[in-house]
Structure formats: C-alpha cells, structure tokens
Amino acid sequence: MQKINQILTYNNGFKDIFNQVERGGLILIAGNPGTGKTIMASKFIYEEIANNNGIALYVSLTESKSEFLKNLKNLGIDFEKFENERKFYYLEVITLTKKEYINDLLDQIISYAEKYNASIVVIDSISPIFQAFSNKIEVRELIHNLFYRLSKLSKRKLVITEEVPYGTQNFGFGVEEFIVDAIIYLKAFNIKGRIVRLAEIKKFRGSDLSLMDIPFRIKPIELISMPRIINYGQRTSKELIIVNLGKLKYEFYKGSQNLILVNPSICKDALTIVGMLGAIVGTPYLRTGSGKTIIRIQSHLVDDFKQNIEKCFSSLQFEKNMIEIILSNIFIIPVNITKLSMVDYFDEINEQEEKIKPSIIIDLTLDSAYGLISDKEIFSYLQLNLINRRSSNNITGIYLINGLYKDLSKFPLYFMYDNIVYVRSYKNKGLIIKPIKIRFSLLPKSKSILYADNLNVCNI
Numbered sequence: 001m002q003k004i005n006q007i008l009t010y011n012n013g014f015k016d017i018f019n020q021v022e023r024g025g026l027i028l029i030a031g032n033p034g035t036g037k038t039i040m041a042s043k044f045i046y047e048e049i050a051n052n053n054g055i056a057l058y059v060s061l062t063e064s065k066s067e068f069l070k071n072l073k074n075l076g077i078d079f080e081k082f083e084n085e086r087k088f089y090y091l092e093v094i095t096l097t098k099k100e101y102i103n104d105l106l107d108q109i110i111s112y113a114e115k116y117n118a119s120i121v122v123i124d125s126i127s128p129i130f131q132a133f134s135n136k137i138e139v140r141e142l143i144h145n146l147f148y149r150l151s152k153l154s155k156r157k158l159v160i161t162e163e164v165p166y167g168t169q170n171f172g173f174g175v176e177e178f179i180v181d182a183i184i185y186l187k188a189f190n191i192k193g194r195i196v197r198l199a200e201i202k203k204f205r206g207s208d209l210s211l212m213d214i215p216f217r218i219k220p221i222e223l224i225s226m227p228r229i230i231n232y233g234q235r236t237s238k239e240l241i242i243v244n245l246g247k248l249k250y251e252f253y254k255g256s257q258n259l260i261l262v263n264p265s266i267c268k269d270a271l272t273i274v275g276m277l278g279a280i281v282g283t284p285y286l287r288t289g290s291g292k293t294i295i296r297i298q299s300h301l302v303d304d305f306k307q308n309i310e311k312c313f314s315s316l317q318f319e320k321n322m323i324e325i326i327l328s329n330i331f332i333i334p335v336n337i338t339k340l341s342m343v344d345y346f347d348e349i350n351e352q353e354e355k356i357k358p359s360i361i362i363d364l365t366l367d368s369a370y371g372l373i374s375d376k377e378i379f380s381y382l383q384l385n386l387i388n389r390r391s392s393n394n395i396t397g398i399y400l401i402n403g404l405y406k407d408l409s410k411f412p413l414y415f416m417y418d419n420i421v422y423v424r425s426y427k428n429k430g431l432i433i434k435p436i437k438i439r440f441s442l443l444p445k446s447k448s449i450l451y452a453d454n455l456n457v458c459n460i
Contacts, residue, residue, distance in 0.1 A: 013214065014216075018044065018047045026158045027184065028161075028162060030186070031185060031186030035187060037161040037163075037186055038063070038068075038124055041122045041159050042072055043224040044159050048120040048157065055116055059091045060124050061123070061124070061127075061128045076220040076221040077223060110150055121150060121159070126161065127162050130142075130162075147180075160180075181204070182201075197215065198378070200213050215342070215346070238253065240253060241282075241283050241286075243278040243279045244282035245275075254396050257417045257418050258397065258399065258417060260420075261436070263422075264402045264403070269304075269305050272362055272364060277313070293359070295362045296365050298365055302334045331352075333352060337368050342378060346382040359394070361395060363397070366383075366399050384413055387413070387416060391418075408422070417437070418439040419438055421434060430449055432448075
C-alpha cells in the first residue's frame, strides 16, 4: 500500500480575489486585532512580486521592519530576499497624532512609490492616520486625495488595513466603504476550542465575486490559504461504475456524488470494502490502474482497514500483478478529527486531491467531522464547494455516514447529492439497501436485499 507523505501545495482560492484587483484599485482589509490583516496584506504583495513580477512598497505605522521580516520569515517567506532583489521596499513610519503632519506623510509615500516604480503599495495600518482627524469630511478628503494620487492617477494597486475595535463592526468614520473599490472584513471565532477565520467580502466593485464569508487559514509558505470561490458547472460523465454484489448489480455515473446513509448497527468501513470489491469485479477499467482512489478514514481505524482491504483483494481470482496495480492506486489517508479545525479539515482535502488527482473519493469521516468540528453554515458552504468541484472535474464522490433514516434531513446538503441510499441490517446478517433519491435512474428504484453469503466473501 502506498504511503501518503505530508503534502505541501498551494490552494488557489486567494488568487480568485487577487486576480480581480485591477491596477488603480483600492482594497481595504479591515478587522479586529489579530485577525490576520498584516498577513493578508503581505499575501497581496507576495503575489504581486512572485507572480506578476511587480515591485511593492510596504508602509507600516504599527510594526518595525525587523519585526515584519522576522514574522514573515517564520511563515516561510523571505521578504529580505525580495528586498535584495529590489522588488520590495519597507517604509517604517513613526505613528502620527497630529493632522498637520499627515499631508507630508502622504507626499513622502507617493514620492517613494514613484522612486521605486512600485506597482502595489500597502499601508498598514491607516487607523493612526484617521485618528488624527475629527470629522468625516476631513477623512473623506484624505481618502480621495490618497486614492486619486497613489492609485487611480498612477495605476498602482493600493491596499490599506484598518483596525476595527472589539465590540463593533464599523470602519473608522464610516465613509471608507463608500470610497474604496473592495472591502475584505476579517473575523476570527473560537468554535469548540479551535480558531476559525473568515474573510467576508463586503464589497468588490467591478467584480463577479459574490458577497460571502470565505473561511481561510494562516499557513507557512502560503500565508493565506482559502478554498476556491468560483461557481462550478455541473458535469457528470456518461461512463458507468458497476458494482456487482452476488446477484445484485448497482450502476452509477462516474463523476456523480453519492451519499450512503448507514444504520449505526453496521460497520461502514467493512461495507466500504465489500462495495470496492464489487466495483473491481463489475468495472473492468478499475483493474487497469488508470484511475486513483482516495479513502479518507479516521486515523485510529486505519491499520485494521488496511489489513482487511489487502486480505479481501488478495482473495480475488486475479493475477498477482493485477492485485498489486489495484492496491498501488488506492490511497488510504488517515484523518485525526480531534486535532483539526473545520477549515483545516477541508483544506487538507483540497491539498490531498490536488496532489493525488484521484478519480474516486470515498469519505468515511464526513459525519464525524460535522459532529465534532463544524459550524453549520460554514460547513455547508465548504461541502457544497467540494461536491461541486468534484462533479465538475468528473471525480466520483462516495460519502458514507452513520445515521437513522428519519435523521437524514438533519445532515447538511443531503438534497444536493445525486444518489442517496439507506443501508440497514437484515435477518441472518444480510443488508437491506433502500433508495432514497436516484437522480439518474440507474440504481434500483425499490429496496433490495443483500444476503449474508454476498457479504462474507472477504471474511470481514
């Protein structure tokens, strides 16, 4: 069985935001202290330098240059290297409290931006500047002046951060949101002992981005990691996966998303192995190694699962090299639910699939993840994004969850799956498979009985 090593890869969700920022655009990143404003602003300039061959000017009114470089280096990004390459410049400014100095500061920032030919300028944070003013009219004039001279007139991207005091969601004087092109409001919550971070897109002028909450993580190398936020087109293949279980045959389309509700009295891990055996027998191309399968399972169950699947597949009447090919294309990934936040859980899924590029996903952890680490609304958003992406990329999704038939409607997005079946026990250790939703009319429309002799093929 192949070993799954630690996977470090890039998640492209942030680029969906970055690519919408045109030259001359003004972006406001707001949020409470500690929500990740400086890291997100740094991500903007990193993308500009690394991927657009741009030049960045970072103006800090809250942090020394040495602190900034140290903190970013701890996250795996060496801005000192960019500085040596003359792609990054840091302007450290003493916090100002008198408004008569503000215009001089702005002139200085513009002068440096022109001197270094900066394509992006970050001001972190603009709150001390606002605090020097006493009314909205002065703040509006300041932002207009800054916006016009530093971004619109010179076609530079301008990113400003602003502190939002705890207990309020208001930005400064309340006029900024009417002037800037985009507002990204960062929030952080403690949910069941884990920090969950959200980026709320409150405004994005001239963009097709939806106004929504996007979960994100602060991670080494990537700085900001978030799921993709595009809308996927539904695309399901006409190619069939056929599962032969004794005299019973189940067919479903490759790329379909299938929810299997398993009565808690049944071991869904063993059911998975039996179903995989039936798919290998019934679908010839699965025996060629042309597609990879990911099985996500809770970490404490992995060893027994591996032993059972190897024993089961070895019982097939196939040549030894074919068995080796089949097993080499099955990736069993342990998941420690108790150590993951909700965003960690989905982010790991995205990373693993980007690395392995599977054609089939079998997930045995979804209900446990929802029960232990989820926030209902955000879980639904992330899972919807996941099943849409898989369907669009022709990846077959099979999700086994434990539960009773009457409780199905309580599970998030149950209505979004193409096919739903309920599996419960039958006398003499058999199973009854009852269809609940059959979108493509391929599975039997009435319940069927899987007898014990069909379940004992692997001695599970």
